Amino acid sequence: MDVRAPARTWGGRTADERRAQRREALVAAALEIWLDSGWAAVTMRGVCQRAGLNDRYFYENFADRDELLGEVWDEVCAEVFADLAAVITENSDRTPVQILRAAIARAVALQADQRSRARILLAEHAGSAVLELRRQRMLTDSTDMMVAVAWPYLRPGVDETAFRMSTLAGIGGFIELLTAWRTGVLDVDADRIAEHTSMIALQLGAMFLPPELLGG
Structure with a gap:
């Protein structure tokens, strides 16, 4: 024994x-x-x-500072993804456009809060290879999540590669928009950032969603 x-x-x-x-x-x-x-x-x-x-x-x-930085990033990134996933789940009975608007509004709110942990994800990372790699991975993971959420709503026969490229471009542009706003390049309020991003998302969505799902 x-x-x-x-x-x-x-x-x-x-x-x-x-x-x-x-x-x-x-x-x-x-x-x-x-x-x-x-x-x-x-x-x-x-x-x-x-x-x-x-x-x-x-x-x-x-082992070193890079490992610690990576640990902090991974913890915050997981927290943000869980937060956005919760928003998507809470709005699952709404139209795809409404779900997307809710997720966009939440992402903007996280960056608007001066003490939000999420702000480190869109801060300047030049000079840190470990953080640049994680930033790239965040973009890929965000695209994967959005593709998975949107796929059941898309028109039959949609070109998955085209949809993925458009989603990647949309999320990448959103990240750059938030970064420009955070650094003062754009002097607008959070509501306008969310509204403008939602409008662009709707334009992209029109390429892949059935017309009846573009309302809301």
């Missing part, structure tokens, strides 16, 4: 639980610095100082 010794605890937590707590603290500290000053300000020393941990705990969890 395999009898395992119970895990030792300190302060009511096991070693694994304490390590997980330290990792969470490091990720949270990195995110705070990133939101305040950009990804380039995220350093091992700065993160440890803000988390109240010494350097050895950083290397207990991450």
Whole structure:
């Protein structure tokens, strides 16, 4: 019979639980610095100082800063995708155009909130190969999600490659529009960004949706 010794605890937590707590603290500290000053300000020393941990705990969890940056990005990106997926689910009984408008409005709102974690996804990432790769993957994943959501509503016989290219162009343009707005290139309010993007989406949708589904 395999009898395992119970895990030792300190302060009511096991070693694994304490390590997980330290990792969470490091990720949270990195995110705070990133939101305040950009990804380039995220350093091992700065993160440890803000988390109240010494350097050895950083290397207990991450090989280097790039791994930490990737962890923060992945956590926030997953959170944003789950948020948008929830919006889509909540509006599933509405028309495709209404669903898309709701998702667009939510994406704009996330970028309008000055303390939203989602803002790091559209910030400047030049100089970080790990973040540029993740930004590209985010665009691909967003396209995949939109194609999957829209596919049941499309006209029979739609060219999937053409639809995917149009969706990719639409999402890429939306990201660039949000970035320009965030950086002050466009002096308009959030409602206008959402309204204009929805209008463009409707124009693209007309290429692939049956006429009866273009209302709303």
